[in-house]
Amino acid sequence: MHSNLLSYIVFLPLFFALAILILPENKSKYYKYLNLISALFQTVLSFYLYFSYKPYPHHLSASWSINRFSFVEKIPWIQLDLGSLGKLKIDYFIGVDGLNITLVLLSAIVMLIAAIASWHIEKKLKGYYGFILLLACSVPGCFVAIDFFLFYLFFELMLLPMYFLIGLWGGPRREYASIKFFLYTLFGSLFILIVMIALSASVIDPVETAVKLGLAENAEAVTSKTLTELHYLLAENKIHSIDKVHSFNVLYMTDHQNFIWDSILNINSKHLIAGLSPRLIAFLLLLIGFIVKLPSVPFHTWLPDAHVEAPTPISIILAGVLLKIGGYGIIRFAYGIFPEGGIYFSWYIGFVAVVSILYAAFVALAMGDIKKLIAYSSVSHMGFVLLGIASLTPEGFNGSIYQMFSHGIIASMLFLIAGVLYDRSHDRTIDYYRGLAFKMPVYTTFVTIAFFASLGLPGFSGFIAELFVLLGAFNSQSVNGFLPRWMAILATSGLLIGAAYYLWTLQRMFFGKFSLSAHLNIRKDLLDLSPREKMMFVPLAVITLGLGLFPGLIFDVVSVSTSDFVSYVLNAGRTYLK
């Protein structure tokens, strides 16, 4: 159980998907129960994972090694013989550390909420639940994969289900939105693919290569002495290319000694592309690929369209977890593999983050559709994730990871809010409603909680997250000098705008005398929340409040990894830049 826990979490939904595929169409009312059971199982397992995770003792080893991961599973998967160019090795390699464990938990929680929110989906149930379960497999898969190839696989596997879920079950302009989503993400993933190909050509698996060269009898017999010898041989270009075992292992990619001597991604490479070293270019490509997913200005325009057209559960999944893959990818892959890029481009990344925060907040202020408003607020809040990463301080990184979790929970709540309104009136225009507080008091309570959590009121998780990000951004100038202080100040004013659009919306829609516009065509009366809806709101509200009061719940598992990661990025990055 313990040793295969992650695989169970990732692949459990596939078995349920199979069951749904086999069940005939006339049993379709059971599909949602199957989906719910799968999500429940996943959540229980994820909580078990979270509680049994022990951060490794501080500074266990100098390099970024496998020892830092728990629940590791490593099975050889594909071994391609490339003839004179050696071998290509792909592992089924998964594990968790502080950077991704909270995200696995988040994805399970969000998928569970989405499963409950899917209750009233009526058409083409088989396809719908099949795709949802496929997502429930690929999203945690993305988070736990430590092999780049495996990650890319899960990343691409997410595309098609999402395309169909938006395109088939979405709103009136669903076709446009789904294609836009698909193309943006695919373009982003192509950049990632280019870097992946380049990396696989440049990086060798030191252990397997040592075995192949006869330096050690088998993989277990490889010691640090063997590795030193191998790295020496590699640096002296004494290994014949036929003996090189190429690898997609991200951990090997973070060690510059594993790069082939004359490959262009080697840190000593004298190649220049457009005046930059190929490693910096590769960093930029990865960054752009993931920023599309995050999304950040200027690649954000697919998000509002996708959100407005997607059905509520899909919006929840999209905002709750899919965007986080962008943030996680930047940390693990872009910064992890090319640390010098994070230092070299820190000013630009910070700038993009600040623009993203402010611009999206201003746009949100002008939105008349409440779902669009929430979508832009998502862009604005994900900007904080980027800002925290750009600051390259432990506070900033911790804040970023905290923000990802917190935003996942809060965004789920916000999109539920939009969904509840849409279910009742089929219109989300803010101006059409007034004084809803009198008609729907419980709903209004949760709206208030969600809005205040999102705008960063102390006591809610959003406050802690943004506070730490801003702390990191403020400290950056004095600690490492990467981000000027005005960026932090501008980002703080983003919070102010956030407060403005939330409070203004609250005032327009919920306060005052109850009245509805004549444009509204309300089929059912404006009923307050049903028990099923409360079942979704209550846990989310509890989590955001709980995290606001006990930030240690996240920081305790995260902080060791992040502070080590930041010091790795700073040390390695500074060395490589020289």
Added chain:
Amino acid sequence: MVPENYLINFTLNSIGRDLLFLFPESFLLVLFLVLFFLDVFFKNKNRFYFQLILLLGILFSTALNLTDFFALSDATPRFLFSKSLTRDHVSAFSKVLFDGVTFVFIFYQLVITTSNREEQKNPLPDFNYVLLFLLMGLHFLAMANNLLSLYVSLEIVSLAGYAAVGFGGNNKSYEASIKYLLFGAFSSGLMLYGISLIYGLSGNLEFNSVLNMNHPFHYVASVLMLSGVLFKISAIPFHIWAPDVYEGASTPFTSFLSTAPKAGGFIVLCRIIDAFLDINHSLQNTVAAAFGIIALLTITIGNFSALWQQNAKRMLAYSAIAHSGFLLVGIAAMSGEGIRATLFYLFIYIFMNLVAFLMVDFFADQIGSEDVHNFKGIGMQVPFLAIIFVINMIALTGLPPTAGFYSKFLIFSALWKSYTITSQKFLLVLLSFGLINSVISLFYYLKIPYLMFFKKSEIQISFKTNYKIPLFFSLLSVPVLVLFFKPELLMNYINYLFS
């Protein structure tokens, strides 16, 4: 000094011995004669049995080639007829592949299709003869080891192809046949002229003299010679025939035409490049650049033309052109890895394209139209078949979880490695354009699935389907899925074949 008649005797003996190794081809000839005499005696009666005999014959031929493939060892001669034909793993494997494609094509027409069209259910016996000759030509093409045998086998394939396209049963197919003939004859003339120049310049007809350009005039000769091969694989600028011919021929035959002869062309091209790499020439970068430019143009023009097509078959025809471009990328890498990646791609391509064309035939036949806009709503009516179709479109785009992903991945990896070795900037350009083109191709590959699932059908269609059809198409799609999870199954084999 050896007496003259001894030499003649020796040659005659070796010819007699070599003939024995042409057993699979002789069998095709026998099959042809059997069908021919049956036709003479039982005119127009029991056509179904003729087709059945043909089907079983092809199956037997596949089995023959398969045993031949496994029986290959160093003990048997590698070259036949004084080195004009070669007998190696590649040729044996290609023959199995060609026979397999033919088998699938005939099997589809005889057993699977629900079509009542006369030319499919009861093709004229003449079509079978032409097909058998086409197949025989492909067999020789797979074995061709010098320019003369290459030319002759290519001509057999082409001539039989011109005739076979005309059996589509409508005016469009006659027109396509004539177009194919005109373009084909022209390029074959160019090729023959090129071969004669090469012979004049280098004094031999070996493959390695094709690109061994040590005389300015040899450049012209090489270009002329290669134009014949480029025509067969429908590369730019010799692609103009492809859309019309693919559209004009009956769709099942198009599925054959777009896979087997193209594979033949690529195998010859791989042999030529392989021979060229052996002499390790300083011209490598020039040749790579030439193929790179052709590949780039072929991908781009094929893709952008496919974007505007409303006819499903025509769209797939342009997509097939774009795929030729991707395959040429592997050639442009100018390395053993590139050639192996091309072969891998070719294998996957054959399966993807077979399924794509045959499914379009199935759908178009039921709807009565090849216009993509009439495919609306099919996804809701026959979801299983539509999902298989989507999987194949994803594979053609090159996305996981299909082997189409690996084929593109390996091709681009080979290109990247060539770039790191030679640091030629145009390889990087080719790489980025190739990747951008895969995104562009998504627009038209997902167009049909999009219409199938996202749109409501305007006309009421009741699909006639049975257990055979989903089974047939899922079996054909198995390699595309399985080879994603275990690509080494095929790759190790290709390494073994082409080492």
